[in-house]
Amino acid sequence: MAPILILSCMGHDHNEYIKQQVQVKNPYLDTMEEDILYHFNLSTKTHNLPEMFGDTKFVCVGGSGNRMKSFAQFMHKELNLPGNPEDIRDICEGTDRYCMYKVGPVLSISHGMGVPSISIMLHELIKLLHHAQCHDVVLFRLGTSGGVGLAPGTVVITDKAVDYSFRPQFEQVVLGKVITRSTELDEGVVSELLQCSHELQNLPTVIGNTMCTHDFYEGQGRLDGALCSFSQEEKLDYLKKAHEAGVRNIEMESTVFAAMCRVCGLRAAVVCVTLLNRFDGDQITSPHEVLVEYQQRPQVLVSHFIKKRLGITA
Numbered sequence: 448m449a450p451i452l453i454l455s456c457m458g459h460d461h462n463e464y465i466k467q468q469v470q471v472k473n474p475y476l477d478t479m480e481e482d483i484l485y486h487f488n489l490s491t492k493t494h495n496l497p498e499m500f501g502d503t504k505f506v507c508v509g510g511s512g513n514r515m516k517s518f519a520q521f522m523h524k525e526l527n528l529p530g531n532p533e534d535i536r537d538i539c540e541g542t543d544r545y546c547m548y549k550v551g552p553v554l555s556i557s558h559g560m561g562v563p564s565i566s567i568m569l570h571e572l573i574k575l576l577h578h579a580q581c582h583d584v585v586l587f588r589l590g591t592s593g594g595v596g597l598a599p600g601t602v603v604i605t606d607k608a609v610d611y612s613f614r615p616q617f618e619q620v621v622l623g624k625v626i627t628r629s630t631e632l633d634e635g636v637v638s639e640l641l642q643c644s645h646e647l648q649n650l651p652t653v654i655g656n657t658m659c660t661h662d663f664y665e666g667q668g669r670l671d672g673a674l675c676s677f678s679q680e681e682k683l684d685y686l687k688k689a690h691e692a693g694v695r696n697i698e699m700e701s702t703v704f705a706a707m708c709r710v711c712g713l714r715a716a717v718v719c720v721t722l723l724n725r726f727d728g729d730q731i732t733s734p735h736e737v738l739v740e741y742q743q744r745p746q747v748l749v750s751h752f753i754k755k756r757l758g759i760t761a
């Protein structure tokens with residue numbers, strides 16, 4: 448029998464977190480004898496998912512496997528967990544599609560680039576959380592992005608994840624028809640994250656809309672792809688319109704992430720650092736070590752959030 452959501456999934460009262468369970472929205476799932484999470488190389492028959500994952504409270508996802516491994520090692524240290532952080536094992540090592548690390552109540556998973564890649568990962572992740580009977584879970588996407596009118600290195604906590612027309616929605620084609628889902632995120636988590644950013648040094652942070660595109664080059668109005676059919680003026684005009692619509696950064700996964708989490712009753716937030724200001728150019732020119740430090744910023748912010756939630760003080 449599928450667990451039911453006892454209280455409203457989008458409420459903002461802290462007490463409501465207590466009973467929040469993962470709602471898969473598929474009547475067929477509970478009739479299946481076995482569920483193979485193919486891209487994770489896990490299955491309900493071969494793995495004891497409640498034992499492996501039942502205590503998960505925070506799921507952090509990001510594009511690259513190495514970044515999510517470093518984040519897991521960082522969290523291992525931040526949470527003062529026993530053992531050597533260097534020894535953490537990739538739970539999905541039997542497949543090279545995604546990487547997954549578990550450190551205490553934190554699960555760190557890579558999702559690759561773009562909507563199709565993260566959406567496959569999210570289907571399997573949400574089923575995993577359901578099979579493992581997890582509850583009170585908060586999900587974060589920790590990413591990089593192009594800034595719209597912001598200095599490079601600024602952390603953007605997403606208010607609304609919007610599409611190419613600045614609408615807060617995600618369109619999925621199902622059986623040849625378009626289904627539109629809302630991409631509203633949890634306001635409570637957004638304010639908690641903003642408060643966390645005020646408590647940290649050197650972490651310039653804003654709340655803004657995040658535009659999700661299906662491409663890094665033409666899709667984000669870059670003039671430096673292999674194809675370009677528009678002028679510099681047209682590019683700047685589009686970015687200006689985006690800025691007027693409240694867009695402060697551009698990336699490639701936020702809308703489907705927000706939509707799927709929302710439908711399944713999962714509180715979620717998107718926290719991405721900007722690598723450049725798109726009004727100033729398209730190429731990412733900062734030195735490697737600067738970019739490495741930038742991409743740690745969302746991790747530092749979310750780590751602070753997690754430690755506060757767990758009652759761990761510095």
Ligand SMILES: O=P(O)(O)O[C@H]1O[C@H](CO)[C@@H](O)[C@H]1O
Nearest residue numbers: 509510560561590591698699
């Ligand atoms: O830093 P990550 O999580 O990979 O995300 C951003 O970087 C990739 C493009 O370079 C896209 O996937 C975009 O969303």
Ligand SMILES: O=c1cc[nH]c(=O)[nH]1
Nearest residue numbers: 591592593697698699
């Ligand atoms: O400009 C950028 C930088 C990172 N990721 C993106 O999707 N766009």
